[in-house]
Amino acid sequence: xxxxxxxxxxxxxxxxxxxxxxxxxxxxxxxxxxxxxxxxxxxxxxxxxxxxxxxxxxxxxxxxxxxxxxxxxxxxxxxxxxxxxxxxxxxxxxxxxxxxxxxxxxxx
Amino acid sequence: xxxxxxxxxxxxxxxxxxxxxxxxxxxxxxxxxxxxxxxxxxxxxxxxxxxxxxxxxxxxxxxxxxxxxxxxxxxxxxxxxxxxxxxxxxxxxxxxxxxxxxxxxxxxxxxxxxxxxxxxxxxxxxxxxxxxxxxxxxxxxxxxxxxxxxxxxxxxxxxxxxxxxxxxxxxxxxxxxxxxxxxxxxxxxxxxxxxxxxxxxxxxxxxxxxxxxxxxxxxxxxxxxxxxxxxxxxxxxxxxxxxxxxxxxxxxxxxxxxxxxxxxxxxxxxxxxxxxxxxxxxxxxxxxxxxxxxxxxxxxxxxxxxxxxxxxxxxxxxxxxxxxxxxxxxxxxxxxxxxxxxxxxxxxxxxxxxxxxxxxxxxxxxxxxxxxxxxxxxxxxxxxxxxxxxxxxxxxxxxxxxxxxxxxxxxxx
Numbered sequence: 001x002x003x004x005x006x007x008x009x010x011x012x013x014x015x016x017x018x019x020x021x022x023x024x025x026x027x028x029x030x031x032x033x034x035x036x037x038x039x040x041x042x043x044x045x046x047x048x049x050x051x052x053x054x055x056x057x058x059x060x061x062x063x064x065x066x067x068x069x070x071x072x073x074x075x076x077x078x079x080x081x082x083x084x085x086x087x088x089x090x091x092x093x094x095x096x097x098x099x100x101x102x103x104x105x106x107x108x
Numbered sequence: 109x110x111x112x113x114x115x116x117x118x119x120x121x122x123x124x125x126x127x128x129x130x131x132x133x134x135x136x137x138x139x140x141x142x143x144x145x146x147x148x149x150x151x152x153x154x155x156x157x158x159x160x161x162x163x164x165x166x167x168x169x170x171x172x173x174x175x176x177x178x179x180x181x182x183x184x185x186x187x188x189x190x191x192x193x194x195x196x197x198x199x200x201x202x203x204x205x206x207x208x209x210x211x212x213x214x215x216x217x218x219x220x221x222x223x224x225x226x227x228x229x230x231x232x233x234x235x236x237x238x239x240x241x242x243x244x245x246x247x248x249x250x251x252x253x254x255x256x257x258x259x260x261x262x263x264x265x266x267x268x269x270x271x272x273x274x275x276x277x278x279x280x281x282x283x284x285x286x287x288x289x290x291x292x293x294x295x296x297x298x299x300x301x302x303x304x305x306x307x308x309x310x311x312x313x314x315x316x317x318x319x320x321x322x323x324x325x326x327x328x329x330x331x332x333x334x335x336x337x338x339x340x341x342x343x344x345x346x347x348x349x350x351x352x353x354x355x356x357x358x359x360x361x362x363x364x365x366x367x368x369x370x371x372x373x374x375x376x377x378x379x380x381x382x383x384x385x386x387x388x389x390x391x392x393x394x395x396x397x398x399x400x401x402x403x404x405x406x407x408x409x410x411x412x413x414x415x416x417x418x419x420x421x422x423x424x425x426x427x428x429x430x431x432x433x434x435x436x437x438x439x440x441x442x443x444x445x446x447x448x449x450x451x452x453x454x455x456x457x458x459x460x461x462x463x464x465x466x467x468x469x470x471x472x473x474x475x476x477x478x479x480x481x482x483x484x485x486x487x488x489x490x491x492x493x494x495x496x497x498x499x500x501x502x503x504x505x506x507x508x509x510x511x512x513x514x515x516x517x518x519x520x521x
Contacts (some may be wrong), residue, residue, distance in 0.1 A: 015509075045150075045167070048480075052480055052481050053481075053484065054481070054484035054485065054488075061484060063480035063481050063483065063484045064429070064436060064480055065152075065401070065429060066402060066427075078405075079120075079123075079124065079127075079169050079170070079405065080150055080152075080169070080401070082167060082168065082169065082170070082171065
C-alpha cells in the first residue's frame with residue numbers, strides 16, 4: 001500500500017473531475033458529492049480523457065462518444081464503452097487527496 | 109406471457125435491444141439474427157481507427173461472454189427469408205421457421221448506390237461493413253489514389269483517414285459545399301478548408317457521368333463537361349437507405365424506413381422497429397430514419413421496453429458525432445429549424461466552437477467543434493428543455509453548467 005498525494009481537496013469541485021497527468025497512469029479524479037474516486041483518465045473506447053466528461057452522480061459520460069462508466073467501480077454503464085476502467089483506492093486526509101496506484105478501491 | 113422475442117439485425121440496435129431486454133429483467137428467449145457472420149461491432153470505427161489499421165477488427169459492442177451469460181441465441185450469418193406477421197412467424201433459410209411473441213426489426217441501412225455506367229467495376233467501393241473497410245484499407249497507402257464520390261460524413265471521415273495514410277485523395281461533391289445536409293454551410297466550409305489543408309482536393313458542383321475501366325478494373329471517372337480524372341479506387345459515399353425489404357414483404361408501407369410510433373411500434377401489432385430501419389418520430393416534429401449511433405441505441409432501449417409492455421414514448425432529438433481533419437464535431441438537434449443561432453468560443457479560428465440554436469426560450473440544437481465538455485452540457489440543456497436567456501447564453505463568462513443547475517427543467521416542452 002503506497003498512497004501518493006495527488007492534489008488538494010479543493011482542486012476538484014463537487015460534480016467535477018480533475019485530470020492528473022503527472023503519473024505513469026494518467027488519472028481522472030472525480031468528486032461525487034464530497035466523495036472522491038480515481039480512475040484511469042483514458043476512456044477504454046476512444047482516445048479521450050474522461051476528466052473532460054460529464055459527471056452525473058457517480059456516472060461519467062465520455063464527452064467524445066457518450067459511453068458511460070461508474071466511477072465508483074469502473075464498470076461500463078453504456079455502450080459504445082466496452083472495457084471497464086481501472087480504478088484506484090483514494091484516501092482523503094484533511095485537505096489532501098491521496099491515491100494508491102497499486103490498489104483497487106475497497107468494494108462495499 | 110412473452111417467452112420468445114426475435115430480433116432481426118445484429119448491429120447496434122439489435123445488440124442494444126438484447127442488452128436492454130435482459131437489463132429490464134426479461135428472462136424468456138432472445139433469438140438474434142444477423143446477416144454478417146460476426147456479433148455486433150463498433151461500426152463508426154470502420155471509417156476511422158479500423159480503416160487506419162490501428163485495430164485489425166472493429167471492437168465488439170458486447171463481450172462474447174455477455175451473450176453466453178445472458179443466454180442470447182445468436183444466429184449470425186443466418187438471413188431471415190420472410191416474415192408472416194399474421195402468424196407471428198419468421199422463415200429461415202433451411203426451410204425452418206420460428207414463432208415469436210414479439211419481433212424487433214433492426215435491419216439497419218445499406219449504402220446508397222449510384223446507377224452510372226461502370227459502377228460495377230472492380231475498385232468502385234462502398235463502406236458499410238467490416239469487409240468493405242478491409243477492402244478499402246488495402247487501397248489507401250502512399251502512392252495510391254482515392255476518389256470519394258459524396259462529401260458527407262463518411263466521405264469526409266474517409267478522406268481524413270486516407271490522406272493521413274498517405275493516399276492522394278479527391279472528394280467529388282455534387283452540391284456547392286461539403287456536409288451541407290448535416291452540418292450546414294458555415295461548418296461545411298470550415299471542414300472543407302481543414303481537409304484542404306491536409307492535402308485533400310475538394311471538387312464541388314461535380315457532375316460525374318460514368319466510371320471507366322480497363323480489364324474490369326476502375327481507371328477513371330468521367331464528368332459531364334468531358335473531363336476525366338484517373339483513379340485506382342472510387343468510394344461511393346452518397347448516403348444510406350434504410351433496409352426495409354423484410355418489412356415491405358410483410359405488407360408494411362415504407363418510405364425511407366418503416367414508420368413507427370415513438371415506442372417503436374409499427375402498423376403491425378407485435379412488430380417493432382428500431383435503428384436506421386425505423387422512420388421514428390422527432391421531438392421537433394415529423395419523423396425520419398436518423399442513421400445515428402446514439403439514436404439507434406435509444407430507440408432500441410425504448411422498443412425493448414415497449415415489447416415488454418412498458419411503453420414509454422421517446423420522440424428523438426437527432427444526435428451525431430464525427431471526426432474530420434483531426435477535429436471532433438458533435439451535433440444535437442437539426443441544423444435546419446426555427447430560432448436563431450448564437451456562437452460561443454473562438455469564432456475566428458473556428459475552434460473550439462459551440463453553436464446553439466435557441467427557439468422559444470430553450471436550446472433546440474447545438475453543434476460543437478472541439479468543445480466536447482461544453483457540448484455535453486449543451487445536450488442536457490436541449491434534452492431537458494431548460495429555459496435559457498439569450499444574454500446569459502451569449503456571455504462568454506457564463507458557465508453552461510450553471511445554467512443547467514440554476515434553472516431546473518420544466519420538463520414540459
